[in-house]
Amino acid sequence: MDVLWMIPLLLLMIIPLLMCTSSTFVFYFKKFFYVAWMMVLALIAIPLCILKSGGRDIENMRIIRFMVRHVKYLLGLRFEVSGWEHLQTEGPYVVISNHQSSLDVLGLMEILPDRCTTIAKKELVYAGTVGLICWLGGIVFINRKKTSDAKSVMADAAKTMLDDQIRLWVFPEGTRNQNGDLLPFKKGAFHLAVQAQVPIIPVVFSSYSNFYLRKEKQFKSGVIRLKILPKIETKGMTSDDVSSLSDKSFDLMRAAFLDISDSITRSNGPVRH
Template sequence: MELWPGAWTVLLLLLLLLLFLLPTLWFCSPSAKYFFKMAFYNGWILFLAVLAIPVCAVRGRNVENMKILRLMLLHIKYLYGIRVEVRGAHHFPPSQPYVVVSNHQSSLDLLGMMEVLPGRCVPIAKRELLWAGSAGLACWLAGVIFIDRKRTGDAISVMSEVAQTLLTQDVRVWVFPEGTRNHNGSMLPFKRGAFHLAVQAQVPIVPIVMSSYQDFYCKKERRFTSGRCQVRVLPPVPTEGLTPDDVPALADKVRHSMLTIFREISSDGRGGGDYLKKPGGVGEARL
């Protein structure tokens, strides 16, 4: 079907109106800027995943493919003017499996993770991510471990297999023990799966803390600007000789140390700024 001449005029006018409105919204509406930035962030990751898939497919499903994803994602922080500072990277054990546990604030955690991700380390993610288009396939090819959190029996079975993989294939895993994103500037209670995994495999736990994003990002306020994020790698916590009965105390100990560091690096002018003074901020968190 051909468009009559007047229709082309209408389409041209609509296009010109759109070209006028987008810059206007960008400069005049912080909320619109937030949505534009998040849409581009997610869309760009999906596009990069499309590029990564054929490269990763050469090896098939392999944890070494995570290096390819990391290389392709490292530049994103520059697009958004986010400076990521890493401290304590020397705490990573040099030549053994371990379990990384990290706080979970938003999808922007990907930036800090890629900055510090050690070799042969893959995240444990919710199974829904597997169906996230090109990103899900790229993650699968990179060896990401998917768990159905709604089916406890399956999750326990997967964790048991992961424990064996840690030891036999020299793999490290990255877990967000809060279980879900926390936008409130503190830390949710930790789920214990990561700690059971470390105890079962008798491997160390390496806590990693990312400072609050509140000086440059807030989902509730629809605010996304440039800023700084500090990533702190803490000394490994040994699990040799521990049993499942020790897991609750172990999880509480690790959470306490991480929350202490979170408060420190989120109030030193490099992470959270004055957010700690706000009601419901980190300063009001309770263990």
Template structure:
């Protein structure tokens, strides 16, 4: 009988700490975020197996339904401009910036000072704009993350070993063949990793090689900065609005591998200009940074 008063007192104390401490609120929200991800992965995987009996891009519809509900739990709103540009009936490469766990569902080490770099769930923001027959490319380690890895596999996501360039190139070549054969859209983050520094990182070349080798257009998608409502360094995690803008498709027909640097620079400059504009971040002296040269991923 004495258990319940102690439990009630502990819960009240926890609620008080969460209300008074910004760090406690941040940890509580991240913990809830991770718990919801794991629960949704498990339930979605069961539904995918029952409905489609295995791995297929059609399972992305089920995953999209689950992930699209996360915004209500965490008070996120999306304002999307140009969504119709993604509604094409042919293969293409979609590229976008990648900032935090708000656009990638996951983060097991929720109480660590900075959320981990791996990104198990398809992006929440991506799900707001995800067109039909669209899959991602992810690092191979994610497939071993229990129900999270299972739901990624069932959704048709391509896994690459980023530590072995020859293996990664083989997978990318297979991706190119399949996207043309199966009429797939492939969503890639050309920065190669999460980035919350208020600007874009230099792009890696993999997405641009893929687009040119398959002669499919590139469609840039830009998400505004999350810094006004999500910042792990300051333990900020509140409700907020994410602006998303889809740019016009950039054709690659007739281009060759020699055109990769110019294509990469064109996409980088267009995306960076849009990112700074919709994030209301002023460009210093009107200068823009170049993408630099990095190995293909």
């Protein structure tokens, strides 16, 4: 019994010691803590969402957004947001952003407009309490392996956007990516905007490589710049315009990504690959 008592005490002493001496330990600890804490937050949010709206409802995103806002402080991250005015657009729109890591959820919750949910891979629904909270928040799940299904889900989403006046956040790269550049965009987000005839609002996250390096096992404190770009109208466009719309969005976002990532690099030291 006496020995069992000692275990938490020992951990309390060892963890800070390891945090000070080993950056690899910090990396694993912060990653584990992030996932575990999000699971706990989701567990708390589930009954709140059910009490408030009785089930799957986009209004639950307000609760989720509120509950995630403090997590950045626990991980030593700070957001610098620019272009807020571009989100002050009435009615439905499609937000598109680059996707580097699951940490993107923190930035998403930092600026998530009202009545906005996201499109995500269907595997996320199996992520325990996080999966359930995603479902309650009205997240639209797509099967990336069956793209014909994904396309029809997104066509339905275009209709729902207008009927229910909702906004959708899509990661057009279609997967996480930390190669220091953007992956080519998939077309779904642009078909969605054109089908619903709603504007696209591009959002760019600066590179995480100045504080988070997966290969080197480093997870330091850092600043993430979030740049909201002016909306791109799609009124009058047809499916023939989707490719040029996608190319134009890609070029704008890539330029912004290199610009804001570069300015962080200059102020915080060189990016290491």
